[in-house]
Amino acid sequence: MKRTNKQVSVALDLTTLYVVAALGMLVAGIVHLAPVATGRFGDWAALWGGGHLVVGFGTMMAVLNDHIGIAWAPNAGNPAAVIGYALIAGAVLRFARPDARLTPLLTIAAVLAVPLVVSGDPAHFHFRVAYLSVVRAGFDIVIVIAAVRLARRESLQTGWIVATLFAITVPLFVGRAWLAYEDRIGTQLTGMHDDIGAWLAAGQIAFIVFRVFSLLILQAERGQNALREQMERDWLTGALNRAGVDRIAATLADRSSVGRLTAMMLDVDHFKALNDSQGHAAGDAALRSLADIAHAMIGERGHLVRWGGDEFVCLLPDVGIERARMIGVGIASQFAQVMTATATATATSATSAAVDAAPGVSIGIVEGDTAGAIADLIARADKAMYIAKGDRRRAPIAYFKAA
Numbered sequence: 001m002k003r004t005n006k007q008v009s010v011a012l013d014l015t016t017l018y019v020v021a022a023l024g025m026l027v028a029g030i031v032h033l034a035p036v037a038t039g040r041f042g043d044w045a046a047l048w049g050g051g052h053l054v055v056g057f058g059t060m061m062a063v064l065n066d067h068i069g070i071a072w073a074p075n076a077g078n079p080a081a082v083i084g085y086a087l088i089a090g091a092v093l094r095f096a097r098p099d100a101r102l103t104p105l106l107t108i109a110a111v112l113a114v115p116l117v118v119s120g121d122p123a124h125f126h127f128r129v130a131y132l133s134v135v136r137a138g139f140d141i142v143i144v145i146a147a148v149r150l151a152r153r154e155s156l157q158t159g160w161i162v163a164t165l166f167a168i169t170v171p172l173f174v175g176r177a178w179l180a181y182e183d184r185i186g187t188q189l190t191g192m193h194d195d196i197g198a199w200l201a202a203g204q205i206a207f208i209v210f211r212v213f214s215l216l217i218l219q220a221e222r223g224q225n226a227l228r229e230q231m232e233r234d235w236l237t238g239a240l241n242r243a244g245v246d247r248i249a250a251t252l253a254d255r256s257s258v259g260r261l262t263a264m265m266l267d268v269d270h271f272k273a274l275n276d277s278q279g280h281a282a283g284d285a286a287l288r289s290l291a292d293i294a295h296a297m298i299g300e301r302g303h304l305v306r307w308g309g310d311e312f313v314c315l316l317p318d319v320g321i322e323r324a325r326m327i328g329v330g331i332a333s334q335f336a337q338v339m340t341a342t343a344t345a346t347a348t349s350a351t352s353a354a355v356d357a358a359p360g361v362s363i364g365i366v367e368g369d370t371a372g373a374i375a376d377l378i379a380r381a382d383k384a385m386y387i388a389k390g391d392r393r394r395a396p397i398a399y400f401k402a403a
């Protein structure tokens with residue numbers, strides 16, 4: 001018996017895929033532009049929506065050119081695709097940073113679009129496809145970089161998803177550009193195709209459709225983070241509240257290695273007397289001053305918590321007790337200067353004694369490790385603070401090292 005080997009090929013209907021992609025981008029554009037009119041979203045939504053409308057128009061021009069034969073369609077659709085992709089990239093940049101300058105990006109896009117405006121020769125079809133694919137890959141790389149930076153800076157998990165969706169299409173665009181340059185993609189974008197170029201085009205379209213609403217997902221996570229931030233912050237001082245401490249404790253517990261953790265308990269001296277003599281507004285101002293000073297002294301890696309009425313806790317990961325003591329001395333010194341200056345400015349001859357009783361701060365410091373219970377560490381720091389408050393003649397700050 002003879003065995004006959006047959007090659008089976010699967011043809012793709014790229015016309016339907018391009019129409020679906022065009023309609024998806026047009027719908028995405030409208031969905032993003034509608035809230036902009038009500039002021040619910042920022043400039044990023046206008047750029048994202050406008051970019052998808054323009055790209056959707058360009059994609060539809062490709063379909064119409066192949067099936068109706070509109071002579072001017074390539075000269076309009078291809079430049080529109082370049083400008084639309086630039087607007088989409090600009091939307092991600094503006095989402096990441098509202099003050100991002102987009103003029104250089106849009107200028108480059110305008111320059112890149114010029115050759116596509118003047119080139120309509122059918123013989124140059126494959127060169128146009130190669131050129132446009134490379135341009136698209138370039139804009140996707142810009143978006144990937146912006147999304148990764150955003151994910152790292154704002155801890156947005158969906159930022160990594162957006163970066164992945166755009167990163168996957170980069171090699172697809174580059175691969176299709178190479179096939180087009182080698183004149184291996186035929187003479188039409190649409191229609192039935194069964195070659196590797198068609199599968200690359202199908203992959204591009206699939207991921208383009210997947211990601212049309214990706215910035216809305218980013219916005220949802222950013223809004224959720226902002227709401228959580230409000231719930232975990234003290235409205236007066238901007239310090240974390242006890243709910244925020246729970247999150248910090250969970251974060252430190254998830255660290256792969258055990259590190260040092262120092263806790264400082266800060267308590268304002270003569271706070272009740274300040275409220276009684278000058279009013280609660282003066283007390284609130286003192287608390288805000290202390291919080292601002294502490295924030296500046298502990299840096300971005302430290303965490304400031306408002307523990308009670310006039311008590312604050314500083315949590316300092318990977319900071320030893322001697323370094324923490326220097327930070328505590330700086331906080332106490334700066335706070336004393338601010339309070340003395342404030343008391344001097346408001347004092348009169350009858351109340352000059354208030355200058356001598358200007359609020360200070362007592363600080364207790366204790367060192368432990370990130371594997372221990374933060375509540376226990378804070379309790380020991382609180383004990384050290386009361387030692388300082390009870391014996392200010394010996395030292396302005398009392399501290400001890402946990403065993």
